[in-house]
Amino acid sequence: MKDFKKVMFRLGYNVLVVFLSAFFALPILWLIFTPFNEKPTLALEFPLNPTLANFAKVFANDYTINAFQNSLIQSFGATFLVIILASLAAYAFSRVRLPGKGIIMYILVLFSSVVTGIAAMVPVFFLLLKVGLIDTHIGVILVFSGGFLPTAVFLLKDFVDSISTTYEESALVAGASRLQIFKDIIFPLTRPGMVVVGVFTFVQVWSNFLIPFLLLRSSEKMPAAVAIYAFTNDVGIPKIDLISAYSLLYTIPVVAIYIFTNKKYGFRFYGGLKG
Amino acid sequence: MQLLSKKAAMIFILPGLILIFIFLIFPALWTFFLSLTNYSLLDNSLEFVGLKNFFKLFRDQRFWHSTIVTFQFVIGSALFGQTALGLLLAVMLHKKRGIMKELLTNFAVASWIIPSVVVVYLWAAFLDKEYGLLNQLLGFIGVTPRDWLNKFPMWVIIIWNIWRGSAFSMMLFTSALQTIPPSYLETADVIGASRWNKFRDILLPSLKNYIGTDLILITLWTFNLFTPYLLTKGGPGNATEIFPIYTYHEAFKYMQFGYGSAISVVILLINLGFALFYLRSMKGGKQ
Amino acid sequence: MTQITGIKLNSIVKRFGDVTAVNNISFEIKPGEFFALLGPSGCGKTTTLRLIAGLETATKGTILFNDQDVTRAEPKERDIAMVFQDYALYPHMTVAENIGYPLKVRKVNEKEKAKKVIETAKQFKIDHLLDRKPGQLSGGQQQRVALARALVHQPKVFLFDEPLSNLDARLRLESRTFLKHIQSKLGITTIYVTHDQAEALALADRMAVLKDGQIRQLGTPQEIYEQPADSFVADFIGDPPMNLIDCRLNPIKGNLEILFPGIKVTIPEEKLVLNKKVDPKKDYIFGIRPEHVILADRKGDIEGKVYAIETLGSMTLITLMVGDSRVRVNTHEMNLGLKIEQEVPIKLNYDMVRIYEKESGLLIK
Numbered sequence: 064m065k066d067f068k069k070v071m072f073r074l075g076y077n078v079l080v081v082f083l084s085a086f087f088a089l090p091i092l093w094l095i096f097t098p099f100n101e102k103p104t105l106a107l108e109f110p111l112n113p114t115l116a117n118f119a120k121v122f123a124n125d126y127t128i129n130a131f132q133n134s135l136i137q138s139f140g141a142t143f144l145v146i147i148l149a150s151l152a153a154y155a156f157s158r159v160r161l162p163g164k165g166i167i168m169y170i171l172v173l174f175s176s177v178v179t180g181i182a183a184m185v186p187v188f189f190l191l192l193k194v195g196l197i198d199t200h201i202g203v204i205l206v207f208s209g210g211f212l213p214t215a216v217f218l219l220k221d222f223v224d225s226i227s228t229t230y231e232e233s234a235l236v237a238g239a240s241r242l243q244i245f246k247d248i249i250f251p252l253t254r255p256g257m258v259v260v261g262v263f264t265f266v267q268v269w270s271n272f273l274i275p276f277l278l279l280r281s282s283e284k285m286p287a288a289v290a291i292y293a294f295t296n297d298v299g300i301p302k303i304d305l306i307s308a309y310s311l312l313y314t315i316p317v318v319a320i321y322i323f324t325n326k327k328y329g330f331r332f333y334g335g336l337k338g
Numbered sequence: 339m340q341l342l343s344k345k346a347a348m349i350f351i352l353p354g355l356i357l358i359f360i361f362l363i364f365p366a367l368w369t370f371f372l373s374l375t376n377y378s379l380l381d382n383s384l385e386f387v388g389l390k391n392f393f394k395l396f397r398d399q400r401f402w403h404s405t406i407v408t409f410q411f412v413i414g415s416a417l418f419g420q421t422a423l424g425l426l427l428a429v430m431l432h433k434k435r436g437i438m439k440e441l442l443t444n445f446a447v448a449s450w451i452i453p454s455v456v457v458v459y460l461w462a463a464f465l466d467k468e469y470g471l472l473n474q475l476l477g478f479i480g481v482t483p484r485d486w487l488n489k490f491p492m493w494v495i496i497i498w499n500i501w502r503g504s505a506f507s508m509m510l511f512t513s514a515l516q517t518i519p520p521s522y523l524e525t526a527d528v529i530g531a532s533r534w535n536k537f538r539d540i541l542l543p544s545l546k547n548y549i550g551t552d553l554i555l556i557t558l559w560t561f562n563l564f565t566p567y568l569l570t571k572g573g574p575g576n577a578t579e580i581f582p583i584y585t586y587h588e589a590f591k592y593m594q595f596g597y598g599s600a601i602s603v604v605i606l607l608i609n610l611g612f613a614l615f616y617l618r619s620m621k622g623g624k625q
Numbered sequence: 626m627t628q629i630t631g632i633k634l635n636s637i638v639k640r641f642g643d644v645t646a647v648n649n650i651s652f653e654i655k656p657g658e659f660f661a662l663l664g665p666s667g668c669g670k671t672t673t674l675r676l677i678a679g680l681e682t683a684t685k686g687t688i689l690f691n692d693q694d695v696t697r698a699e700p701k702e703r704d705i706a707m708v709f710q711d712y713a714l715y716p717h718m719t720v721a722e723n724i725g726y727p728l729k730v731r732k733v734n735e736k737e738k739a740k741k742v743i744e745t746a747k748q749f750k751i752d753h754l755l756d757r758k759p760g761q762l763s764g765g766q767q768q769r770v771a772l773a774r775a776l777v778h779q780p781k782v783f784l785f786d787e788p789l790s791n792l793d794a795r796l797r798l799e800s801r802t803f804l805k806h807i808q809s810k811l812g813i814t815t816i817y818v819t820h821d822q823a824e825a826l827a828l829a830d831r832m833a834v835l836k837d838g839q840i841r842q843l844g845t846p847q848e849i850y851e852q853p854a855d856s857f858v859a860d861f862i863g864d865p866p867m868n869l870i871d872c873r874l875n876p877i878k879g880n881l882e883i884l885f886p887g888i889k890v891t892i893p894e895e896k897l898v899l900n901k902k903v904d905p906k907k908d909y910i911f912g913i914r915p916e917h918v919i920l921a922d923r924k925g926d927i928e929g930k931v932y933a934i935e936t937l938g939s940m941t942l943i944t945l946m947v948g949d950s951r952v953r954v955n956t957h958e959m960n961l962g963l964k965i966e967q968e969v970p971i972k973l974n975y976d977m978v979r980i981y982e983k984e985s986g987l988l989i990k
């Protein structure tokens with residue numbers, strides 16, 4: 064009787080694992096197979112004669128290449144800005160006793176979770192319109208940076224807090240100047256934290272649809288996220304050959320970055336804001 | 339002796355704060371202001387109208403419809419979906435090894451990290467009436483093909499979001515489970531506790547705080563999620579017009595900025611409630 | 626040759642908000658001296674050291690290096706070296722880069738630097754570790770690297786903040802000896818912070834005992850061991866600790882009655898000369914180190930009852946019940962043939978008895 068119960072449990076357990084695996088895997092299979100098919104369709108077909116022709120089409124298309132470039136500009140721009148500004152602020156917050164520090168950090172974190180998604184996009188839209196930054200890379204970069212900075216400052220402050228101040232003090236006693244200490248000690252020690260924050264920002268901006276969709280107008284500035292969405296032919300039917308290959312190319316950096324950070328830092332740092 | 343003087347520290351902090359203020363805090367406050375105006379690009383008006391937008395909103399059938407749909411979406415996909423499925427995955431895979439575990443976790447994580455635009459295409463292909471994999475598979479067991487996206491739009495976006503987001507909860511709970519000392523479960527084994535007892539008496543209590551955190555975060559994110567727009571455009575009709583899509587339609591499609599802002603204010607206030615709750619629970623968890 | 630520096634602290638006060646970490650401390654350290662700051666946790670040792678290093682600025686008072694006021698000078702103007710409790714070895718630099726860092730910031734040229742690093746590393750027997758990162762070293766090796774880094778530029782003053790407390794007992798002893806050797810050889814003025822009284826006694830030429838931000842006693846280890854200035858120092862210094870027993874003193878007709886809880890001893894007055902007139906109504910503390918309580922053969926000053934016998938290798942620690950108090954006796958004799966509960970006569974070395982006022986804690990003999 065007990066054995067029977069045990070067997071049934073094992074059976075149930077395995078069925079559940081298979082079912083859940085199928086649930087998560089099935090929609091993704093299309094992304095893995097379709098780009099290599101000669102005639103990609105919405106149906107899932109295993110590429111019996113795998114071809115790279117669809118990728119060739121992507122690279123031959125100015126519009127798609129341009130969209131990738133735009134994604135890179137916006138992602139790197141925001142990443143760069145967030146890393147620099149967040150590191151400076153996080154270091155100051157961590158090391159110097161400033162009046163009202165706790166309150167400021169609290170407000171930042173509060174606002175960064177409250178103001179998310181579309182809720183405050185109407186004023187942002189008008190703000191950019193007023194200052195002439197609508198439909199510009201800079202505008203998109205600034206909006207992303209403003210959104211991710213609180214989380215970045217928070218993560219980095221935690222990180223700097225975990226670095227003992229005796230490193231800096233021992234350099235100070237050894238006779239190093241402030242600049243030398245920043246260059247030789249603080250920067251190398253904070254770098255892993257910066258990488259995490261940078262990767263986080265990069266992935267978020269790279270994957271985000273809403274902000275460029277709302278704040279950009281002209282097609283030559285659109286990043287890949289919005290460009291893919293517009294891949295239809297003249298009569299409005301999606302070009303599946305381009306879409307499938309392009310989607311895979313667009314996804315690969317995100318997956319690669321995930322594998323890299325997950326190996327190096329684990330899941331802790333990856334969670335957080337989702338656009 | 340500090341490396342950084344207070345003045346220098348201010349200079350370090352200021353650029354970041356300015357950016358955050360301009361692009362995060364100020365817009366949120368301005369949304370409140372705009373919601374009290376009749377700002378619209380159509381007739382270029384900007385007049386103060388008091389709470390008129392809100393009165394209109396609360397008499398608007400679409401708003402109440404949107405509220406219900408949002409509620410269904412959040413309860414279904416965040417509460418019952420992601421949190422429950424994430425918990426199930428974390429617990430059933432805890433301390434397990436082998437290819438099936440790797441496969442399951444990796445595909446779950448993949449569905450979480452693939453950019454939303456791509457995910458939308460994947461699901462459009464998966465659900466397609468004529469060619470979609472789902473209908474093909476169901477065909478094997480004799481189910482006639484259906485246009486899932488148009489016939490069951492709410493179900494689709496709920497299940498889609500469960501698929502999309504469960505990995506986060508799973509990973510959160512998995513890392514929480516790893517902090518439970520193995521001796522707890524070993525002691526339970528020694529005294530002969532059943533699986534259910536171990537789950538209820540050891541795993542669940544250790545996860546309690548994490549479940550709270552997870553629920554708040556997931557709910558907040560789901561509540562603000564715009565991506566279902568790419569799948570359904572809020573339709574058919576306004577069947578899946580959740581709050582973010584409703585806001586988008588009013589503000590950016592019909593250019594009713596004052597009215598759109600009123601909806602945004604409702605969203606922001608609800609977010610504020612969640613966020614305060616979240617920060618409170620974080621503080622409690624630390625003690 | 627490095628110039629030898631003397632250090633002087635004049636009425637130093639350091640406050641952090643409401644907390645007074647250092648409360649009016651003055652002392653002088655002679656050139657080349659090994660000076661220890663000893664005290665329980667939170668007494669202000671680290672703060673005092675950081676004030677001397679220039680990592681904190683005094684709220685009040687002045688600090689002089691060779692009669693030159695450095696109270697407000699930056700650390701790098703003081704030409705000091707400091708070893709932190711956690712060593713603060715830069716994890717991203719190799720051992721060689723760590724040791725060479727003070728030279729690098731002084732813009733010493735590469736060749737000279739490499740030579741000095743190897744020289745110093747050899748001195749500390751870590752020259753085979755130069756290419757490793759600190760994370761790949763044992764605790765003892767890390768400690769030597771920290772010492773080497775501190776010494777490489779021949780500082781004027783050497784500061785240590787509990788540098789041995791992260792090592793296990795065996796290694797701690799070894800490092801202590803090594804440190805004493807290096808310091809004696811180089812003759813650099815050294816200030817050493819510790820909460821371990823044995824370490825301070827073993828290393829220091831002179832030392833200060835701190836409590837609540839104030840100096841309780843200043844002197845050579847021997848002075849402090851033999852003549853603790855107050856009941857706190859008496860209790861803090863020594864292992865096994867001094868016997869401190871509450872008592873009353875009653876002078877009668879050329880004799881002195883010492884009333885311990887549950888027992889009374891009468892001795893001729895001249896055996897215990899106090900520098901203050903005793904008050905029979907006041908409480909006193911009778912202090913005697915365990916090695917000055919002697920097991921007598923026949924007739925002793927008092928009788929005690931054996932409570933426990935602990936063999937410590939080179940000596941034996943016997944705890945006796947004398948009246949209602951426990952008294953520790955330390956003896957080098959090993960096979961005493963004592964049994965528990967046995968009555969034994971003891972003699973007290975009255976020269977080494979210390980009497981403290983209970984209320985003020987002050988020494989009156």
Ligand SMILES: Nc1ncnc2c1ncn2[C@@H]1O[C@H](COP(=O)(O)OP(=O)(O)OP(=O)(O)O)[C@@H](O)[C@H]1O
Pocket residue numbers: 641644645646664665666667668669670671672673820
């Ligand atoms: N930066 C600071 N801010 C506020 N209070 C401080 C600061 N540094 C030290 N203190 C306080 O000053 C007192 C003395 O501290 P200090 O670190 O000098 O003690 P210590 O003798 O080194 O103790 P330990 O043996 O624990 O290291 C303590 O009460 C401590 O809390």
Ligand SMILES: [Mg+2]
Pocket residue numbers: 670671672
């Ligand atoms: Mg200390």
